[in-house]
Amino acid sequence: MNKPKVVILGGGFGGLAAARAMSKTADVTVVDRHNFQTFLPLLYQVSTAGLAADHVAYPIRGALRKTNTKFRMASPISIDHKNKEVKLDSSEILKFDHLVVALGSVTADFGIPGVNEHTLGMKTVHEALAIRAEIMRRFEDLCRFEDNTKFSIAVVGGGPTGVEMAGAIAELIRGPLKSDQANAAAHIDISLIEAGPNLLPSFAPSLSAKTKKDLEKLGVKVLLNTPVKAVEHRKIILNDNSSIPAEITVWAAGVKGSDAMAQLSLPILNNRLAVEPTMQVKNYPNIWALGDIAGALGKDGRPLPMVAPVAIQQGKFIAKQIARVVENKPLKVFKYLDKGSMATIGRNKAVVQVKGLKISGPIAWLIWLWLHLFYLLGGRNKIGTMADWTWNYLTFDRGNRHIMDSY
Amino acid sequence: MNKPKVVILGGGFGGLAAARAMSKTADVTVVDRHNFQTFLPLLYQVSTAGLAADHVAYPIRGALRKTNTKFRMASPISIDHKNKEVKLDSSEILKFDHLVVALGSVTADFGIPGVNEHTLGMKTVHEALAIRAEIMRRFEDLCRFEDNTKFSIAVVGGGPTGVEMAGAIAELIRGPLKSDQANAAAHIDISLIEAGPNLLPSFAPSLSAKTKKDLEKLGVKVLLNTPVKAVEHRKIILNDNSSIPAEITVWAAGVKGSDAMAQLSLPILNNRLAVEPTMQVKNYPNIWALGDIAGALGKDGRPLPMVAPVAIQQGKFIAKQIARVVENKPLKVFKYLDKGSMATIGRNKAVVQVKGLKISGPIAWLIWLWLHLFYLLGGRNKIGTMADWTWNYLTFDRGNRHIMDSY
Numbered sequence: 165m166n167k168p169k170v171v172i173l174g175g176g177f178g179g180l181a182a183a184r185a186m187s188k189t190a191d192v193t194v195v196d197r198h199n200f201q202t203f204l205p206l207l208y209q210v211s212t213a214g215l216a217a218d219h220v221a222y223p224i225r226g227a228l229r230k231t232n233t234k235f236r237m238a239s240p241i242s243i244d245h246k247n248k249e250v251k252l253d254s255s256e257i258l259k260f261d262h263l264v265v266a267l268g269s270v271t272a273d274f275g276i277p278g279v280n281e282h283t284l285g286m287k288t289v290h291e292a293l294a295i296r297a298e299i300m301r302r303f304e305d306l307c308r309f310e311d312n313t314k315f316s317i318a319v320v321g322g323g324p325t326g327v328e329m330a331g332a333i334a335e336l337i338r339g340p341l342k343s344d345q346a347n348a349a350a351h352i353d354i355s356l357i358e359a360g361p362n363l364l365p366s367f368a369p370s371l372s373a374k375t376k377k378d379l380e381k382l383g384v385k386v387l388l389n390t391p392v393k394a395v396e397h398r399k400i401i402l403n404d405n406s407s408i409p410a411e412i413t414v415w416a417a418g419v420k421g422s423d424a425m426a427q428l429s430l431p432i433l434n435n436r437l438a439v440e441p442t443m444q445v446k447n448y449p450n451i452w453a454l455g456d457i458a459g460a461l462g463k464d465g466r467p468l469p470m471v472a473p474v475a476i477q478q479g480k481f482i483a484k485q486i487a488r489v490v491e492n493k494p495l496k497v498f499k500y501l502d503k504g505s506m507a508t509i510g511r512n513k514a515v516v517q518v519k520g521l522k523i524s525g526p527i528a529w530l531i532w533l534w535l536h537l538f539y540l541l542g543g544r545n546k547i548g549t550m551a552d553w554t555w556n557y558l559t560f561d562r563g564n565r566h567i568m569d570s571y
Numbered sequence: 572m573n574k575p576k577v578v579i580l581g582g583g584f585g586g587l588a589a590a591r592a593m594s595k596t597a598d599v600t601v602v603d604r605h606n607f608q609t610f611l612p613l614l615y616q617v618s619t620a621g622l623a624a625d626h627v628a629y630p631i632r633g634a635l636r637k638t639n640t641k642f643r644m645a646s647p648i649s650i651d652h653k654n655k656e657v658k659l660d661s662s663e664i665l666k667f668d669h670l671v672v673a674l675g676s677v678t679a680d681f682g683i684p685g686v687n688e689h690t691l692g693m694k695t696v697h698e699a700l701a702i703r704a705e706i707m708r709r710f711e712d713l714c715r716f717e718d719n720t721k722f723s724i725a726v727v728g729g730g731p732t733g734v735e736m737a738g739a740i741a742e743l744i745r746g747p748l749k750s751d752q753a754n755a756a757a758h759i760d761i762s763l764i765e766a767g768p769n770l771l772p773s774f775a776p777s778l779s780a781k782t783k784k785d786l787e788k789l790g791v792k793v794l795l796n797t798p799v800k801a802v803e804h805r806k807i808i809l810n811d812n813s814s815i816p817a818e819i820t821v822w823a824a825g826v827k828g829s830d831a832m833a834q835l836s837l838p839i840l841n842n843r844l845a846v847e848p849t850m851q852v853k854n855y856p857n858i859w860a861l862g863d864i865a866g867a868l869g870k871d872g873r874p875l876p877m878v879a880p881v882a883i884q885q886g887k888f889i890a891k892q893i894a895r896v897v898e899n900k901p902l903k904v905f906k907y908l909d910k911g912s913m914a915t916i917g918r919n920k921a922v923v924q925v926k927g928l929k930i931s932g933p934i935a936w937l938i939w940l941w942l943h944l945f946y947l948l949g950g951r952n953k954i955g956t957m958a959d960w961t962w963n964y965l966t967f968d969r970g971n972r973h974i975m976d977s978y
Contacts, residue, residue, distance in 0.1 A: 218623035225751040544970035563951035
């Protein structure tokens with residue numbers, strides 16, 4: 165049987181899941197601009213000196229070993245739909261029978277002025293190291309001033325990403341930085357700014373309330389019902405034109421489909437690729453999209469959450485769909501199996517929601533810990549992360565406080 | 572008793588050893604341009620994907636915790652010798668009774684044209700990540716070409732640094748890169764170029780010969796008696812005007828005192844600070860120098876090697892000397908206690924020389940391993956490094972093959 169040629173654009177959770185699932189039945193090439201996958205769910209721990217940058221990355225070639233899958237480090241420039249070819253910035257042109265678009269997402273500014281210029285995003289190792297370096301640099305400033313100068317960090321966005329980031333920054337400051345120089349650490353404020361009435365809006369109200377309380381205990385100022393109007397140099401402007409000082413603003417308010425999307429001449433709807441329930445891109449039966457870049461809808465008609473489990477399930481699903489096309493079998497409709505949501509707030513503090521079940525505190529924290537370790541790619545990353553976590557837990561320290569973004 | 576104000580420029584091995592040794596008897600401020608110490612002896616393992624970049628760094632504030640020592644992240648601009656002040660680029664002016672210059676070294680090009688433009692040094696985390704990224708990028712090129720294109724890496728300098736680098740690159744290529752894509756890995760050549768007649772010239776001839784043999788077994792082409800005349804784009808020019816192709820040239824041929832030295836208005840001799848046998852800088856009895864930047868002489872009248880043990884011993888020695896000045900006691904003369912030299916070539920392969928004793932093979936390798944672990948700062952780095960090493964040893968893999976120098 166002739167194996168179909170499949171090109172997968174993007175080597176994230178979804179792209180790699182698809183590649184592995186179809187490696188025996190198709191002739192697969194994975195394309196990614198990096199030679200590594202970034203484990204985005206733990207990126208905030210790189211930003212807050214808990215994990216080594218190298219441990220949240222995994223070489224894509226390593227992930228694809230023994231699968232007979234090709235890899236190309238490149239970005240797509242354009243698709244030639246007539247000839248079924250994708251052109252890469254490495255000057256290669258790849259022919260495909262099926263194309264899987266798994267390019268992920270980038271930070272969304274929702275048209276709010278100043279977001280690009282004055283905030284730090286949380287989507288790449290580079291950005292994570294920039295946040296870490298900025299926090300440590302401003303801390304060094306305070307150490308030098310030795311006066312009452314205050315310094316404020318704001319995290320915008322009260323979803324899981326913002327909550328985890330704010331909690332981890334608070335622990336970094338109240339723990340290791342306090343041990344480094346207590347008077348300087350005491351002059352750093354952290355606030356978490358959310359436009360809506362609740363943190364973690366997709367969670368049960370009791371867990372949202374618990375999260376707020378836990379963060380406040382850590383010293384985070386939680387501002388609800390506080391939409392951001394603009395971000396300026398060292399401050400955030402609110403709707404009533406009042407402002408909040410913010411030497412560092414971390415933008416965790418949302419993401420949208422990758423910018424690369426615009427170059428592919430594919431239908432876009434609400435900043436994501438328009439897809440059929442079969443995960444085919446609208447009007448392009450041999451082009452598939454998955455994960456953050458795909459605007460797939462859930463049972464309730466709302467977009468599916470932009471999280472790893474959605475992308476992984478869709479990746480495996482698309483592998484089966486392509487096999488159905490090859491075997492001339494009817495296509496199926498993608499159904500997301502929601503295994504639950506979780507967010508960690510800090511040491512021994514997390515919230516987990518699985519169907520009706522709501523868990524918070526140390527048990528939720530342990531569940532969070534083990535699930536993240538389980539999904540982390542590679543034994544070395546698992547061991548390294550476990551070692552770092554154990555060390556951090558026992559010593560209350562964070563060993564990666566290095567300013568390494570520039571040299 | 573009035574504690575003397577001591578400013579230590581540089582938070583490397585020597586600077587930190589001095590700071591700790593005098594933290595109780597002096598009012599110490601350590602100044603470094605980074606907020607972390609770099610464990611230079613293991614940097615080549617970052618370059619070759621064996622260790623995470625964060626694990627060869629250690630926060631200086633962490634190293635100085637509980638010592639009552641101040642830290643300033645800054646570089647010195649100038650010394651006001653009359654007023655005993657040092658001016659920092661952070662706009663601070665620090666008064667001192669004693670100044671300890673421990674600024675380390677930078678890559679020396681020995682006036683050879685093209686070294687700065689066309690080679691990669693091995694002195695900072697940034698440079699280590701650049702080497703790693705270049706190797707992995709050229710490897711990706713070969714994977715894309717899928718033809719007989721060759722690609723050459725040259726390491727210049729047959730001292731311990733060059734030997735360790737060449738061996739580690741060879742193992743990276745013959746192991747993990749071969750597993751990633753065998754035909755591409757097979758097209759990468761590595762050569763080690765040494766101007767003199769022997770590798771590891773400071774070791775016994777039998778160990779030098781053993782090192783050469785071990786490297787050749789790993790596939791390294793060893794070129795002795797081969798002085799480099801110039802380095803050009805993608806090639807190295809030899810004295811007879813013949814050339815060696817080198818898409819990547821790693822420069823491990825030597826170091827000289829830090830460039831910052833020139834700004835301090837202190838006497839310089841042979842690219843290092845001119846010091847008395849007491850470790851005082853010539854003509855400046857209250858200014859001390861140590862480590863790579865200090866031109867101290869050994870028993871044989873030759874400069875001491877630019878290695879960590881020299882700097883550490885001098886740091887502790889200077890702490891005692893300053894105490895002698897304070898107590899009006901006569902100064903002593905520094906004597907270096909040579910505990911031996913070692914270099915690792917690869918898996919189970921190393922050479923160790925302690926006084927008359929010469930060891931090579933697995934036992935030398937284990938000695939090397941444990942001594943480096945012992946001197947690595949911080950329990951977290953020790954555990955993390957041990958975990959990485961164990962993993963690499965058992966799996967023959969190197970997990971940090973990420974291109975992370977630019978984003």
